[in-house]
Amino acid sequence: MATIEQSVLARTQSGDWDVERIREDFPVLRQVVNGKPLVYLDNAASSQVPQVVIDRGSIYLEDEHSNIHRGVHYLSQKATTAYEGAREKVKRFINAHEARECILVRGATEGINLVMQGYGRKFIGPGDEIIISAMEHHANIVPWQMLCEEKGATLRVIPMNDAGELLQDEYDELLNERTKFVAVTHVSNALGTINPIKRMIDQAHKYGVPVLIDGAQSAPHMLVDMQDLDCDFYAFSGHKMFAPTGSGVVYGKAALLEKMNPFQGGGDMIKSVTFEKTIYADLPNKFEAGTPAIASQIGLGAAIDYLNSIDRKKAAAHEHELLRYATERLTAIEGVRIIGTARQKTSVLSFVIDDIHPHDIGTILDQEGIAVRAGHHCAQPVMQRFNVPATARASFAFYNTKEEVDVLARTVEKVVEIFS
Amino acid sequence: MSELSELYQQVILDHNKKPRNFRTLETANHSAEGYNPLCGDHLTVYLNLENDVVKEISFEGSGCAISKAAASMMTQAVKGKSKQQAQKLFSEFHSMVTGNEEREEGQELNNEAEGLGNLRIFEGVREFPVRVKCATLAWHTMHAALNNLGTTSTE
Numbered sequence: 001m002a003t004i005e006q007s008v009l010a011r012t013q014s015g016d017w018d019v020e021r022i023r024e025d026f027p028v029l030r031q032v033v034n035g036k037p038l039v040y041l042d043n044a045a046s047s048q049v050p051q052v053v054i055d056r057g058s059i060y061l062e063d064e065h066s067n068i069h070r071g072v073h074y075l076s077q078k079a080t081t082a083y084e085g086a087r088e089k090v091k092r093f094i095n096a097h098e099a100r101e102c103i104l105v106r107g108a109t110e111g112i113n114l115v116m117q118g119y120g121r122k123f124i125g126p127g128d129e130i131i132i133s134a135m136e137h138h139a140n141i142v143p144w145q146m147l148c149e150e151k152g153a154t155l156r157v158i159p160m161n162d163a164g165e166l167l168q169d170e171y172d173e174l175l176n177e178r179t180k181f182v183a184v185t186h187v188s189n190a191l192g193t194i195n196p197i198k199r200m201i202d203q204a205h206k207y208g209v210p211v212l213i214d215g216a217q218s219a220p221h222m223l224v225d226m227q228d229l230d231c232d233f234y235a236f237s238g239h240k241m242f243a244p245t246g247s248g249v250v251y252g253k254a255a256l257l258e259k260m261n262p263f264q265g266g267g268d269m270i271k272s273v274t275f276e277k278t279i280y281a282d283l284p285n286k287f288e289a290g291t292p293a294i295a296s297q298i299g300l301g302a303a304i305d306y307l308n309s310i311d312r313k314k315a316a317a318h319e320h321e322l323l324r325y326a327t328e329r330l331t332a333i334e335g336v337r338i339i340g341t342a343r344q345k346t347s348v349l350s351f352v353i354d355d356i357h358p359h360d361i362g363t364i365l366d367q368e369g370i371a372v373r374a375g376h377h378c379a380q381p382v383m384q385r386f387n388v389p390a391t392a393r394a395s396f397a398f399y400n401t402k403e404e405v406d407v408l409a410r411t412v413e414k415v416v417e418i419f420s
Numbered sequence: 421m422s423e424l425s426e427l428y429q430q431v432i433l434d435h436n437k438k439p440r441n442f443r444t445l446e447t448a449n450h451s452a453e454g455y456n457p458l459c460g461d462h463l464t465v466y467l468n469l470e471n472d473v474v475k476e477i478s479f480e481g482s483g484c485a486i487s488k489a490a491a492s493m494m495t496q497a498v499k500g501k502s503k504q505q506a507q508k509l510f511s512e513f514h515s516m517v518t519g520n521e522e523r524e525e526g527q528e529l530n531n532e533a534e535g536l537g538n539l540r541i542f543e544g545v546r547e548f549p550v551r552v553k554c555a556t557l558a559w560h561t562m563h564a565a566l567n568n569l570g571t572t573s574t575e
Contacts, residue, residue: 363550
């Protein structure tokens with residue numbers, strides 16, 4: 001009888017997202033800021049870390065700390081096993097063909113730079129064109145600009161409409177025989193827009209053009225599948241998906257990674273070194289010079305375990321409901337305007353208030369314990385497109401609650417009052 | 421909310437809404453642009469310097485309430501002052517908002533308070549370290565204009 005009750009209970013709980021249960025996993029959420037309970041709505045910048053990830057980092061530091069790939073001793077073998085175990089977890093998480101296609105890097109920024117250096121500098125030349133989009137983070141603009149400047153290539157930009165959706169017709173027009181690379185974000189960090197990347201990848205492939213997807217905002221919130229997307233490169237950051245900073249991944253198809261130049265030179269990326277010639281290591285080590293952030297990457301593996309332990313579809317549904325509710329609440333406040341109203345969005349809510357600068361909004365929210373990002377979100381061209389100097393941005397994770405949205409809405413009302 | 425009401429005092433809100441000397445200056449013989457790349461605040465300070473005296477001063481640009489009000493009140497404070505006096509005000513203002521005011525022996529803080537006058541209302545900014553750059557941007561820019569330093573940045 002007890003067994004039946006338990007299974008009924010389990011079903012009931014899984015029917016609804018038990019946010020209070022989930023919050024217990026994240027110790028940072030228990031704290032008080034400026035005398036108020038912390039309302040953490042800056043998840044698109046960096047998400048919080050669950051206890052299991054913290055514990056895994058402690059275990060490494062207490063019991064396993066050592067350098068990887070080189071010691072014959074016990075600890076080095078333990079550290080190597082844990083580090084390579086994290087790579088295996090990444091491989092399954094994004095459904096890569098092989099673990100060696102998952103290069104462990106400091107974050108999405110380093111991943112994109114790795115591809116620019118390793119692929120771009122080798123295969124892109126004068127007169128070639130690189131396509132990016134109008135909603136890219138600086139991390140997916142500046143490396144390509146640097147490459148264009150060095151090689152005499154041209155950067156082409158896919159425009160977007162007033163809702164913050166990329167114009168697919170214009171993208172199709174931009175693609176041509178000179179196009180040698182496409183780098184586009186899966187989800188806009190400033191607007192929340194989810195781009196139809198599967199279609200965009202297919203279009204580029206018609207011209208034989210490889211595609212890099214900036215997955216920094218998608219990996220934490222959506223199920224991503226390298227085989228289904230068929231992208232050539234996909235970069236994401238651990239610290240935006242409940243892992244420590246310094247962890248991250250750039251996935252690349254093995255055939256491409258193999259013909260690329262290495263990224264950085266140093267230890268661990270070689271087979272043999274003489275003063276005459278160096279023979280580079282095989283994948284993935286070829287791209288991982290020097291001692292990596294071992295503890296952080298092991299933490300990323302633990303974060304993936306954590307994500308696998310929860311119902312990610314329900315987590316995404318919960319985040320979507322928070323977005324819907326927050327959009328409704330903020331839109332109802334006079335003078336508030338939402339920036340980024342695409343039909344397909346993740347839980348990013350950028351907004352401005354008439355005649356009130358986002359920094360003033362951010363300071364007043366902070367006094368109530370609410371953490372939002374106020375600024376240009378490392379996406380200045382997006383700000384220029386919408387003709388705003390900056391926005392305030394609330395971004396939700398599955399541990400946020402409707403009550404927190406209420407606190408946000410009440411405090412935004414207070415901001416309007418102070419400046420009225 | 422007490423620290424907050426210290427920060428957003430009525431005078432500051434008023435200068436934010438109706439910034440004084442908010443225009444380009446046709447007669448300017450010095451100008452400089454100031455950026456705060458962290459938050460996107462951007463302003464230009466124009467001034468007309470004759471015989472080392474600031475005859476006219478104005479600013480334009482966009483920014484948060486603190487930066488706009490600070491710019492507006494900076495122009496009022498600096499107008500008519502000598503270059504040297506303007507520099508001194510800058511350094512006093514800077515010390516006040518960063519909380520680095522030093523009292524020399526036997527010297528009362530009141531002496532400085534007199535110098536800064538109504539600029540003292542920015543004292544609350546020191547409780548908000550990330551906003552100090554907002555309050556000082558216009559002052560840095562004025563300093564750059566006076567000394568022909570061109571573009572200045574808080575970073």
